[in-house]
Amino acid sequence: MTSLAVSVEGLKKAYKDHTVLNGVNFQVQRGxxxxxxxxxxxxKTTAIKILTTLIQADEGKAEVCGIDVxxxxxxxxxxxxxxxQNIAVDEILTGRENLELVAKLRHLPDRKAITETSLKQFDLEExxxxxxxxxxxxMKRRLDLAMTMLGSPELVFLDEPSVGLDPEARLALWDTIRKMAASGITIFLTTQYLEEAEALADQIAILHEGKIIVQGTLDELKNILPAKKNRIRRKTTVT
Ligand SMILES: Nc1ncnc2c1ncn2[C@@H]1O[C@H](COP(=O)(O)OP(=O)(O)OP(=O)(O)O)[C@@H](O)[C@H]1O
Structure with missing residues (x-):
């Protein structure tokens, strides 16, 4: 089994004459x-769509868990x-019913037990x-994450998970994501906020003008790109 959860090489994608990804390379370690x-x-969303098989790249190679997408x-x-980015929950149903529905759609056994465990894990029992x-x-975002985790995926993609949340809810969400990460799952998230990447990620890759301009730990990024990092920090103040 490869130690890589994601491997991307020379990825290109254009919408008509608008080139969005222009030779993107990066790797994500399992866990x-x-x-x-x-x-x-x-x-960012375009990259996630390719990796989750929703759209196809024009050129390049992308592997997820060692499998060619x-x-x-x-x-x-x-x-x-x-x-x-849009929370995918049904407003009419209860949290429990939403989870049971997803468990059913994924043909999971012991749906009731799985649902109760999930409500507890994501602090939604009450x-x-x-x-x-x-x-x-x-709370809706936590339920969304709980639904994402049903069926124990190896790799979870979170596209701008804190969009639309106030600062307090964002901090609570970060705690939830940290707990998900502690379970050993690989998490691939996109964000516009350096603070969010800094708070959660082991590795950060910066996508700019169709290419990854740098990838590394936060400390490595600080050493490589002090000026650029400061610029990004100013631009991405969390409101
Ligand atoms: N289906 C599409 N057809 C045409 N253009 C598209 C399509 N999807 C995305 N785009 C364009 O491609 C560019 C990249 O979009 P994308 O959603 O991947 O960016 P993003 O980094 O996720 O942005 P955001 O942070 O705003 O979600 C944008 O200019 C967008 O308008």
């Missing part, structure tokens, strides 16, 4: 938290889970019986 950092429209998309889908229309944004 790590990886942050793809980039400004609005940098191509273009050649064997079904096999890749069995290994991964994705939480998009709220589990209430309809989602009564949940805060942070």
């Amino acid at each position: 790590s938290v990886f942050a793809l950092l980039g400004s609005n429209g940098a191509g 273009a050649k064997s998309p079904e096999q890749v889908r069995e290994k991964i889970s994705l939480t998009g 709220a589990g019986g209430k309809p989602l229309s009564t949940y805060s944004g942070g």
